[in-house]
Every structure is written in C-alpha cells, then in structure tokens.
Amino acid sequence: MxxxxxxxxxxxxxxxxxxxxxxxxxxxxxxxxxxxxxxxxxxxxxxxxxxxxxxxxxxxxxxxxxxxxxxxxxxxxxxxxxxxxxxxxxxxxxxxxxxxxHRLGQEVVEVVVRECERRGVHLNVYADDKVHFAQESAMAEMYLRRARRSVPVILPWAALTRLQPNKLIAVGEPRILEDLRLWAEEALPGGSSVVTYSEPEYLEFLCPDxxxxxxxxxxxxxxxxxxxxxxxxxxxxxxxxxxxxxxxxxxxxxxxxxxxxxxxxxxxxxxxxxxxxxxxxxxxxxxx
Structure with a gap:
C-alpha cells in the first residue's frame, strides 16, 4: 500500500x-x-x-x-x-x-552494500546521475512508482561496491530501516557519512560535508x-x-x-x- x-x-x-x-x-x-x-x-x-x-x-x-x-x-x-x-x-x-x-568514501559504500545484500534490503546507489540497484523487488517497484521519472541501471551486488556514488538509499519498511540505522551507528567509522531519513521508507547514507x-x-x-x-x-x-x-x-x-x-x-x-x-x-x- x-x-x-x-x-x-x-x-x-x-x-x-x-x-x-x-x-x-x-x-x-x-x-x-x-x-x-x-x-x-x-x-x-x-x-x-x-x-x-x-x-x-x-x-x-x-x-x-x-x-x-x-x-x-x-x-x-x-x-x-x-x-x-x-x-x-x-x-x-x-x-x-x-x-x-561530493562522493561517499569507498569503505562506506562497500560496507553498506554488503550489509544490505546480507539483510535482503533494497538499496539504491546514486552515481553518475543514474540510480543503480541489484535486483527487482517489491521495494524497488514502490520506489519506481514514486519516482516516476527514474530508469534504473541493474548491476550485480559486487558491481555496486565499485561505484563512486553521491549517496545511497536503503528502501524498506520503517522497522527494518531503523534496525539498519542502528547497525550503521556502530559499524560505520565516525564522520564517514550522515545517515538520515528522507521519507519513512527511505534511509539515506550521505556525504558528511x-x-x-x-x-x-x-x-x-x-x-x-x-x-x-x-x-x-x-x-x-x-x-x-x-x-x-x-x-x-x-x-x-x-x-x-x-x-x-x-x-x-x-x-x-x-x-x-x-x-x-x-x-x-x-x-x-x-x-x-
């Protein structure tokens, strides 16, 4: 819904x-x-x-x-x-x-991509003025309905780790995203990114500066x-x-x-x- x-x-x-x-x-x-x-x-x-x-x-x-x-x-x-x-x-x-x-550090990208893959959380990778993700899913469909104007580039999870993105967005149910946010507080180096919500179903990983x-x-x-x-x-x-x-x-x-x-x-x-x-x-x- x-x-x-x-x-x-x-x-x-x-x-x-x-x-x-x-x-x-x-x-x-x-x-x-x-x-x-x-x-x-x-x-x-x-x-x-x-x-x-x-x-x-x-x-x-x-x-x-x-x-x-x-x-x-x-x-x-x-x-x-x-x-x-x-x-x-x-x-x-x-x-x-x-x-x-501004681009996210490669360490942040690799760690977040791998964790989202492990958890089965949909992840958008914003790089080179395109939206990339690894697979079609219910959350991917929801995002595309909302965005209306975005045509994604589908890549394997491993390829996502090699991009140099401006930001990442995890897309999911609020409860799942809050668990991911708490994980990020512990797992990501201090000052390496800003983690915030842009919608209840969008958890963003942003450049700190x-x-x-x-x-x-x-x-x-x-x-x-x-x-x-x-x-x-x-x-x-x-x-x-x-x-x-x-x-x-x-x-x-x-x-x-x-x-x-x-x-x-x-x-x-x-x-x-x-x-x-x-x-x-x-x-x-x-x-x-």
Whole structure:
C-alpha cells in the first residue's frame, strides 16, 4: 500500500505580519512539498513559481533525487533553475555547470552494500546521475512508482561496491530501516557519512560535508545573493539544514515537527498548494 503522509498539527502564520528582507532566491523541495500525492506539480504551484521568476526571483529545485530527474521538473515548470540534487551532494547552476560533486568514501559504500545484500534490503546507489540497484523487488517497484521519472541501471551486488556514488538509499519498511540505522551507528567509522531519513521508507547514507543547506549556499554565492535574501520551503528531516540556512523559510503543514521547528512559518500542505501560498506571501511582503 502506498504511504500517504498525514498532516501534522502546526501553527499557521502569515508572513505579511513579519518583517523580512526582499527575497531574491527561493529553494523548493520536491516530494511532499512541491508535488501532490501523485508526485505531480499542481498548476497553482507551477503558476506561482513562474510568477516569482518573472518578478526577478531565482528558483532552485532542491531534492534527494538525481539531477536528471530534477531537470524534468524544471522543464515542466519551464524555468531555468539551478539544482541541488542528491541532498546537496551534486549541485548545478542554471547553465548546468557543476558547482559541487561530493562522493561517499569507498569503505562506506562497500560496507553498506554488503550489509544490505546480507539483510535482503533494497538499496539504491546514486552515481553518475543514474540510480543503480541489484535486483527487482517489491521495494524497488514502490520506489519506481514514486519516482516516476527514474530508469534504473541493474548491476550485480559486487558491481555496486565499485561505484563512486553521491549517496545511497536503503528502501524498506520503517522497522527494518531503523534496525539498519542502528547497525550503521556502530559499524560505520565516525564522520564517514550522515545517515538520515528522507521519507519513512527511505534511509539515506550521505556525504558528511554537504546537505541541502550547503547546496543552497553554493548557488546563492555563485549568483551573488546574500543569505538574508534567500528563502526555502520543505517538509522532511533532510530539508532541515536548508530551512535553517535560508534567510527565511517555510514548512508545509504536512511536515515533520523537526522541519516545522527549523522554519519561520508553516503554510498549507502539499495537497493544499503550500508552495503557492508561500510564494504569494513572499511577493506580497516585498510589494512585488
């Protein structure tokens, strides 16, 4: 059965009651933020982002997805957007030039791949702007249904250990993933990776020196946008660094408590087009 995240209680605040800097750059998470439950961009959100761009605001798409998947969303929006892919491990400017390309250490890759094989846990290996995994499974099918736009490369488990990925994702039932997370705390060398959830069924193994916040900072620096004139919106644990770094930030109503705590405001859920609501607030606040 497909997971549908329930809305969590949170205080709704109106940004026009706050004093914030004019915003020149807005970073938007994809899943459970920009897109609806069917992983499609609602027209209200698309229209709002196009309007923000016309008003002079740079739009950044920030996700755990690979860059090629994000490009399809950018094309659907019809916008030239910098991309923060793989949770900040792979960052591109509007022209498609690489600003950051962080790779997991080979020891981490080998240990995690072998442990997932031993446990029978499905593992996605994100390398060279492709998603690789070892076998078809129920969890692989679930991931592909959700991702919609990804075509995987199937390789033997041994071949996965030789890749140099930006990140790994174990896909499974939450109970199984929590056991794997506890194993990782003991088995992986300290400082070798960051292990976090991006959805209840996705346990990510990330490079320790990057996240969505560092990705946003890299793009802002390239564009000459000061931190206080940046904004971000998201919903989950992997969005927290981005929400905390941005000059102003919002969490959608369906966000986890940690994301809401990191954000300045809470807007409507992903099903209520919270992105469009936030964009309208930002533009109204600066009189655009």
């Amino acid at each position: 497909e997971y549908r995240r329930p809305s969590l209680p949170g205080r709704r605040m109106r940004i026009h009651s706050l004093r914030v800097q004019p915003i020149d750059l807005l970073a938007v998470d994809i899943d459970f933020t920009l897109v609806d439950a069917e992983r499609r961009i609602p027209e209200a959100n698309a229209r709002a982002l196009r309007g923000a761009r016309e008003a002079g605001m740079h739009i950044v798409l920030a996700s755990g997805r690979i860059a090629s998947s994000l490009r399809l969303f950018a094309e659907e929006l019809g916008l030239p957007t910098p991309l923060v892919a793989c949770n900040g491990a792979f960052v591109l400017d509007e022209a498609g030039d690489v600003l950051a390309d 990057c996240d969505k916040g560092t990705g946003l900072a890299s793009i802002a620096g390239t564009l000459g946008v000061p931190r206080e004139r940046t904004a971000a919106i998201g919903d989950y644990l992997n969005d927290v660094p981005m929400l905390a770094w941005a000059g102003h930030s919002a969490a959608v109503a369906n966000a986890v408590p940690e994301a809401k705590a990191a954000a300045d405001v809470v807007v409507g859920s992903h099903e209520e087009c919270g992105v469009a609501e936030y964009v309208a607030m930002l533009l109204k606040n600066v009189g655009k």
